[in-house]
Amino acid sequence: MNSTSENTLPSLTLTTAPDFSPGKQIGTDNPLDFAISGSGFFAIQRDGAELYTRDGAFRRDEAGRLTTAGGLAVQALGGGDIVLAAGDFEVSPDGAISQKGEFVGKLAVLEPKDGARLTSLDEGLFSAPAGSMEPTASPAVRQGALEASNVSTGDEMIAIMEAVRRAESGQRLINVYDDLMGRALSAFGQA
Secondary structure, eight states: OOTTOOOOOOOOOOOOOOOOOOOOEEEOOOTTBEEESSSOEEEEEETTEEEEESOOBEEEOTTOBEEETTSOEEBBTTSSBOBOOSSOOEEOTTSEEEETTEEEEEBOEEEEOTTOOOEEOSTTOEEOOTTOEEEOSSOOEEETEEEOOOOOHHHHHHHHHHHHHHHHHHHHHHHHHHHHHHHHHHHHHHO
């Protein structure tokens, strides 16, 4: 008998992927809040790299730049920061920003090309390989609204309860097996 043989268990690989299906839009009446209906991501700039987010809770910094809550500059279609003067402004559904009747810029709303994958980063940000993002064909931007989470609490609770029930069933099966093995060993020990 060879004592060097090893028992190996198959390895399990867990993969996760973000779910980019749109969440419910909640009106905020804050003109600096934006939600995208359908597909697409706002382009932002961090340390010279273009990143992407669906979180449209923006601010205006002291220089008038439109930024994320973390201070990252929101990008215009074609590149460059979006800079607003003091006062009110309007954003049309296609992402065009106007202030006092003058065109300021258009929000860069981009989506991955076919087969391109986004990499999840921190703070709701994503990165993509160079050249893998393109302008959304018909963006639908809503000013004064934010996108809520796309997670359904009820569905997640049902999934957790089903997993717990399966684990309990497995535990009962192991207990029955242990009981039967104990009885068999007792019966053979008495014979």
